[in-house]
Amino acid sequence: MAFIWEFLVCFCLGTVMMVNAELRVDCRPDYMSLVWTDGRSQADPSLFRLGSCFPTTVSPREASFSVTFDDCNFRRLVTGNELNYTNELIYTSSPDSYVHPFSLPVVCSFERPKDWYPLTYDPVFSTYGVEDLIFHIGLMKADFSGPAESNVFPLGSMIPILAAVDQQAHQPLLLLLEECTASTTPDLHPGANLYPLITNKGCLVDSKVSRSKFEPRRRLSEIDLSIQAFRFALGEEVFIHCSLVAWDPNGLDDTKKACHYTKDHGWELLDNPAYNSLCDCCESTCKSRKRRNLSEKHGLTKKAVVGPLTITA
Structure with missing residues (x-):
């Protein structure tokens, strides 16, 4: 079932002790993209995870994700007139790496459509x-x-x-x-x-x-x-x-x-x-x-x- 959504705002909060690293998040009605760029190649891009998802593409300095909100164990929370999808960008690191494991919260927020209701629950054992x-x-x-x-x-x-x-x-x-x-x-x-x-x-x-x-x-x-x-x-x-x-x-x-x-x-x-x-x-x-x-x-x-x-x- 498709809905028409009004995009309100998206943001990602958090800081990491890493120089020249940039995180870009783009929230869309049905999917989102996230790109981590490390100007000095301090982190191994293949070790990033968005929730349970591996990167869609990896380069020596960049990890990119393009996923739907049904993927990666996104959590959906409806509060008042806001609909929030939340997840974490996780860096798993390796035992001999000088870049320590870390995680950053990722949030996509939308205005809740007036005619939006949760999908009918399909009970599954x-x-x-x-x-x-x-x-x-x-x-x-x-x-x-x-x-x-x-x-x-x-x-x-x-x-x-x-x-x-x-x-x-x-x-x-x-x-x-x-x-x-x-x-x-x-x-x-x-x-x-x-x-x-x-x-x-x-x-x-x-x-x-x-x-x-x-x-x-x-x-x-x-x-x-x-x-x-x-x-x-x-x-x-x-x-x-x-x-x-x-x-x-x-x-x-x-x-x-x-x-x-x-x-x-x-x-x-x-x-x-x-x-x-x-x-x-x-x-x-x-x-x-x-x-x-x-x-x-x-x-x-x-x-x-x-x-x-x-x-x-």
């Missing part, structure tokens, strides 16, 4: 494979009856997430969420802005400060998680990074569990409240005990990402 297991994770409707129709959630509302595993020829498996962390980036990296949701091998720590909870199971191979929309990264794209674990239903222990906190009863185990004591370590450190494993060579664990989603005030 992410699918991941390990051994002969297929893992799925995605946003759901409020009653978990089907995929979500929107990825925008008002602050304080519930964000329903379903994770599942196709068991194939395996014995019946119990699906658990070992860790879940919210981030503003689709890939976790050192220094990323993070908000922990599930930590300590299955402890829904966010439930201590919110209405977040595990929903009653419908199937062993699925787990329904309701997260109360949080203040972290309001208005920005948010990605929820999780570690999914398929496990023996009879092999629960301190490190293989699903625990959430309730105001009246404290920590509770989702699958069998008679064993709530497995959740006691949620206030300290949950350590592994030797139990029957499904595979000695390969852990039945898979990293997965939900998103992007946006939380609005």
Whole structure:
């Protein structure tokens, strides 16, 4: 779908301790170009990245990018009458280089058209494979009856997430969420802005400060998680990074569990409240005990990402 945009302003801020270096940014309605020119060839142009993108062209003194806003992990933020696309120009450097790694923010700002609305959300379940297991994770409707129709959630509302595993020829498996962390980036990296949701091998720590909870199971191979929309990264794209674990239903222990906190009863185990004591370590450190494993060579664990989603005030 095409829109007619009114170009307002673009700018790139930041300084680098480098002489005779010039950065030019040209923002257009559907794409942008960026050119880094180094008059003294101090930096290696091939080591520049715009978000996740490599340079479009490289010369001995110049790195050029020509990309659309759908590329390179641009972040879109709508504030009042402004529509901002933000990213970072990153110089990765090499271990023996005297030019240290650095990054500069890149921003393209446009006046928001009066008739502009976000594109209709097309719900997609992410699918991941390990051994002969297929893992799925995605946003759901409020009653978990089907995929979500929107990825925008008002602050304080519930964000329903379903994770599942196709068991194939395996014995019946119990699906658990070992860790879940919210981030503003689709890939976790050192220094990323993070908000922990599930930590300590299955402890829904966010439930201590919110209405977040595990929903009653419908199937062993699925787990329904309701997260109360949080203040972290309001208005920005948010990605929820999780570690999914398929496990023996009879092999629960301190490190293989699903625990959430309730105001009246404290920590509770989702699958069998008679064993709530497995959740006691949620206030300290949950350590592994030797139990029957499904595979000695390969852990039945898979990293997965939900998103992007946006939380609005």
